[in-house]
Amino acid sequence: PRHRRPRRRHDEARQEDPVFWWQGDVGQGVRVAFTDRGAGNLALHTGDDADAVRSRRAALERSIGVPGGSLVFLEQVHGTDVADADRDDRPAVPTADAAVTATGVPLAVMVADCVPVLLVGEGPRGPVTGVAHAGRRGLLDGVLERTVEQLRARGARGLSAWLGPSICGSCYEVPAAMREEAVARVPAVAATTSWGTPALDLRGGARERLSALGVGVVEPTADTGSSCTLENEQLSSHRRDPGSGRIVGLVWGTGPRGEDAA
Incomplete structure (x- = not known):
C-alpha cells in the first residue's frame, strides 16, 4: 500500500547506552530490555553478513x-508456535514466533515494526518467562494467547507483559479490506493513519488481547524519541528501510539460577 513518510523525526540526544532503547529490572532477578540500532542488525535472515551478525549477538550476550551462545533466537515465520526453551532436544534455533522457559534460559525476539512482547510470571520454582513476536498475522491468529497458555501450563502466576517499540497506528497503513478483516477478529487494532487512510494499531491489539487474558501490560518509554519504529530512526523499521535489520526484545535472569540454566 501507499505510504507517506511521517513528518516527525527523531533528533534528540543519544541515550547514554547506545545498545538499548530501554531496559529495566522487573523483579525476581529478571531483567527485560529492547535494543536499538546501536546494537546493530541482530537477524541472520536479512542479507547481512552472517559472521558480523554472530559477532553482534556475542557482544550483546x-x-x-x-x-x-546461550541466548535463544527464533526462526520467526509469523505463526503461533511456541518453543519450549527448556527441552533437551530443542533445536539451536527453533522455528517459532514465541518461546517460554521455567529454568532461566535467556530469550530473544526480533522485530522491525511488529510488536516484541516480553512476559514474566512467578512460577513454583522461580520466574517463568517468555517472548512473543506479535505481527499482524500472529496477533490475529492467537500467538499471544498460546504463549500465555504455555506460561500458565508451567505454573506462571501474576503474569506481566512488556510491549516494546513497534510501528504505531498512525503510521501502519493497510488496504481497507485488510483492516476490515483484522478488526472483525481483534477490534482493538482499528486505526487511521495521520493522513486519513486505513491503518492497524498492533500495539493496541496486543494490549487488549493481553488484558483480556488477565496479563498486566507495561509499555516502557525511553528518552530517545518515539516508540514508533517507523518514526524513530534509531529503531529498525522494515517499512521505512528494509535494510535496517532487526532490533530485539530480551528477557534474562540475573541471579544464580539464570546463570546456571543458561
Whole structure:
C-alpha cells in the first residue's frame, strides 16, 4: 500500500547506552530490555553478513552478562508456535514466533515494526518467562494467547507483559479490506493513519488481547524519541528501510539460577 513518510523525526540526544532503547529490572532477578540500532542488525535472515551478525549477538550476550551462545533466537515465520526453551532436544534455533522457559534460559525476539512482547510470571520454582513476536498475522491468529497458555501450563502466576517499540497506528497503513478483516477478529487494532487512510494499531491489539487474558501490560518509554519504529530512526523499521535489520526484545535472569540454566 501507499505510504507517506511521517513528518516527525527523531533528533534528540543519544541515550547514554547506545545498545538499548530501554531496559529495566522487573523483579525476581529478571531483567527485560529492547535494543536499538546501536546494537546493530541482530537477524541472520536479512542479507547481512552472517559472521558480523554472530559477532553482534556475542557482544550483546556479553553486554547483558549471559554465557556466550546461550541466548535463544527464533526462526520467526509469523505463526503461533511456541518453543519450549527448556527441552533437551530443542533445536539451536527453533522455528517459532514465541518461546517460554521455567529454568532461566535467556530469550530473544526480533522485530522491525511488529510488536516484541516480553512476559514474566512467578512460577513454583522461580520466574517463568517468555517472548512473543506479535505481527499482524500472529496477533490475529492467537500467538499471544498460546504463549500465555504455555506460561500458565508451567505454573506462571501474576503474569506481566512488556510491549516494546513497534510501528504505531498512525503510521501502519493497510488496504481497507485488510483492516476490515483484522478488526472483525481483534477490534482493538482499528486505526487511521495521520493522513486519513486505513491503518492497524498492533500495539493496541496486543494490549487488549493481553488484558483480556488477565496479563498486566507495561509499555516502557525511553528518552530517545518515539516508540514508533517507523518514526524513530534509531529503531529498525522494515517499512521505512528494509535494510535496517532487526532490533530485539530480551528477557534474562540475573541471579544464580539464570546463570546456571543458561
